[in-house]
Amino acid sequence: MSRKFIIKESTRNRCKIIPIEAHTLAGYRPISLELFAYLWDVKTIDFSIYLRVEKELLEYIKPSELSVELLQHIWLASLREDAGVDVYVARKDFPKFEHTLDYVRRKKINALLEREQGLDRRTLEVFADLSGASQMVLRGGIDKQVAERVKAAASAMVQNLMDSDCAMATLSRMISIDPTLYDHSASVAMFATVMARRQYGDNMPFKDAVVLAQSGLYHDAGKSCVPNAILNKPGAFTPEEFDVMKSHVHHGFRELSTAIHAGAPIDPLVAQVAIEHHERFTGKGYPYGKKGRFEEDAEFGIHPYARIVSIADAYSALLMKRVYKPALPAEKALELMEMSAGNDFDPLIFAPFAANVKLSLNLLRETREKEQKKSGNIYMVEKGDSIAKKINETRKADSAKAAVAKPKIGA
Ligand SMILES: [Fe+2]
Ligand SMILES: [Fe+2]
Numbered sequence: 001m002s003r004k005f006i007i008k009e010s011t012r013n014r015c016k017i018i019p020i021e022a023h024t025l026a027g028y029r030p031i032s033l034e035l036f037a038y039l040w041d042v043k044t045i046d047f048s049i050y051l052r053v054e055k056e057l058l059e060y061i062k063p064s065e066l067s068v069e070l071l072q073h074i075w076l077a078s079l080r081e082d083a084g085v086d087v088y089v090a091r092k093d094f095p096k097f098e099h100t101l102d103y104v105r106r107k108k109i110n111a112l113l114e115r116e117q118g119l120d121r122r123t124l125e126v127f128a129d130l131s132g133a134s135q136m137v138l139r140g141g142i143d144k145q146v147a148e149r150v151k152a153a154a155s156a157m158v159q160n161l162m163d164s165d166c167a168m169a170t171l172s173r174m175i176s177i178d179p180t181l182y183d184h185s186a187s188v189a190m191f192a193t194v195m196a197r198r199q200y201g202d203n204m205p206f207k208d209a210v211v212l213a214q215s216g217l218y219h220d221a222g223k224s225c226v227p228n229a230i231l232n233k234p235g236a237f238t239p240e241e242f243d244v245m246k247s248h249v250h251h252g253f254r255e256l257s258t259a260i261h262a263g264a265p266i267d268p269l270v271a272q273v274a275i276e277h278h279e280r281f282t283g284k285g286y287p288y289g290k291k292g293r294f295e296e297d298a299e300f301g302i303h304p305y306a307r308i309v310s311i312a313d314a315y316s317a318l319l320m321k322r323v324y325k326p327a328l329p330a331e332k333a334l335e336l337m338e339m340s341a342g343n344d345f346d347p348l349i350f351a352p353f354a355a356n357v358k359l360s361l362n363l364l365r366e367t368r369e370k371e372q373k374k375s376g377n378i379y380m381v382e383k384g385d386s387i388a389k390k391i392n393e394t395r396k397a398d399s400a401k402a403a404v405a406k407p408k409i410g411a
Pocket of ligand 2: 184188
């Protein structure tokens, strides 16, 4: 039975309503539920939030009207697959929206750094920027403006992160500790590029590393064409559903090729990675069942960037909790990948990747142990002291507050 979203008379009286004509939506950008959830962490906004209901666009929350109740209405309506509503922000206001997201991300990062010792702040800040770029790809489509934002984020990562020993571990731990900061494509971009840079060093020039980072950010661009009901399905796919899921590689390739044709700053290799990132080293992947290395077989081999991205893709997906699987700690994810490495991944790329992640995790563990020893000494001195008690009480109260009525995503 259809459960269409009905706009109440009181809402009609309260909101400005814009009828949707041929080009109306060109002035607005859709925003994902993941990003929408960030608005729970702010008290004020300086842009309006629009709700699309069939052929009408409602200015549902004006800057002066932000409230938990209204956010909750939008949240619940968006979760109903059959309601056919979407959330938008005006294109002209998008920089303001991004600014708000940036503020929330920084707040979350600061909380994370306080909670877990040894994490690398620079990695988390670069990741926050990548994440902003990646969300624009998934929800808003790829135009010149998006492509320029993605390229800038990819370049900034290559500039700031390539020599970092703790990037792999910091990102792996971040995903486990605060899943709300997780962004699949941003993490694939970061894992892939750090992996390649550590393996190839100066043999991978800056320009190529930026193309690889862009490949990570765009690899699942075609998923915007896959219905949420399939993307988030808890159980196994029917063969038909699996075909729809698999089609994201073709959609991504097409969308990227169109954008490249229209002059967006994207290397054609990025589109090749989008279509090849589910190919597997021994030929068991899709869509074409390519196998081996492009360098050895230019017709049926898989491009090295796609072989790198496929490893980063699998690792990132294993770390994250999904409706159909639990989150795994980094070591367990690597163990599972090692079991299928011979079939799925190029051993010449996978082995150094696994070694690097382990090295990075050990380094982080050592740093954390050192820090804990330091703070442990202080704790011993102050054990039973009212200050230590107060800190614990404040922390408990803060986490209890944070748990109240917050939406959970993708779980
Ligand atoms: Fe994919
Ligand atoms: Fe992916």
